[in-house]
Amino acid sequence: MSKNDSATVKTIKFLLPSLIAFMLCVLGMYEFLPCVIASAVFTVGFASAAIASITMVAGTWAMFGEATGVYALLLWLVALNMVMMLRLRKPYRTTLVISAIIISFAILLFVLMKSKEAGVKPFEDIINSVVALYLALGYIPPYQEIYDLGLMFLMLAGMFYAWINLLFTRMFAIRSEQATTIKPMARYELWQLSSYFNIGAIVITVCIIALGLLRVNNATLYAYAGIFVIGLPLCVQGFSFLGFMGRTGCLLFRTKYMLIIAMLALFPLSLIILVILGTVEQIFRFRQKALNR
Numbered sequence: 001m002s003k004n005d006s007a008t009v010k011t012i013k014f015l016l017p018s019l020i021a022f023m024l025c026v027l028g029m030y031e032f033l034p035c036v037i038a039s040a041v042f043t044v045g046f047a048s049a050a051i052a053s054i055t056m057v058a059g060t061w062a063m064f065g066e067a068t069g070v071y072a073l074l075l076w077l078v079a080l081n082m083v084m085m086l087r088l089r090k091p092y093r094t095t096l097v098i099s100a101i102i103i104s105f106a107i108l109l110f111v112l113m114k115s116k117e118a119g120v121k122p123f124e125d126i127i128n129s130v131v132a133l134y135l136a137l138g139y140i141p142p143y144q145e146i147y148d149l150g151l152m153f154l155m156l157a158g159m160f161y162a163w164i165n166l167l168f169t170r171m172f173a174i175r176s177e178q179a180t181t182i183k184p185m186a187r188y189e190l191w192q193l194s195s196y197f198n199i200g201a202i203v204i205t206v207c208i209i210a211l212g213l214l215r216v217n218n219a220t221l222y223a224y225a226g227i228f229v230i231g232l233p234l235c236v237q238g239f240s241f242l243g244f245m246g247r248t249g250c251l252l253f254r255t256k257y258m259l260i261i262a263m264l265a266l267f268p269l270s271l272i273i274l275v276i277l278g279t280v281e282q283i284f285r286f287r288q289k290a291l292n293r
Helices: 007-027 030-043 046-064 066-087 092-118 124-136 143-173 196-213 219-247 256-265 269-284 286-292
Strands: none
Touching (some): 030 143, 092 143, 092 219, 143 219, 219 269, 219 286
């Protein structure tokens, strides 16, 4: 907020994040709330962001019920994560992955709570719609594949909204008076997971195998959760690796926009491809070797 602004302009700027947050809640566009809150911290200040946060969480809870309120609260954690990571100058890849995991978990919990409120099984309406589509086309519905596709859509949604929120937050942050504190963003083609990720992935994999061998109740659900936590970061890295290959002339895709279109056209197979590529790059570090030559 500029020191030369009049009192009226300062008041409008101060209340604008709350107004935008309220409008997004009314329109049901909750997934874009994190960038509004986080951007307010950098451009207007903590007081304005705090009022917008109360509007976002308490207002949503009061107007639309517990499930939506909890959803808004988890999305507020995404805003908190972005503010902390940007202020501490942490890697953007870490910020993106944590935000994507929180958003995907928030969407999953929101669907589960809404199903409980309606007195139906989780995802029953969605599954019935997909099954009806298969039957209308004359195919036998593959129930397991429907669940797998749901997991992939959940990963894609988390990644997409986390990316959008991070880009908008950074865009406003670097135009604020705190721009000098913001870490420069490396090109997405160079995003790389740290070696600590390997340790975490091995621990989660061992736990999943142990739960299966011990025949623990809901072991499949834990397995899906573990696969999601490991697969999402690898998916992001796979996309980054593909971008690097395109930039160095190894692929036909020279721009990220062409790459995004190709990934959408091949969905859901593209997510599996990205996870495989991310895993290969995490093991062999091709980009690091190419840059060190």
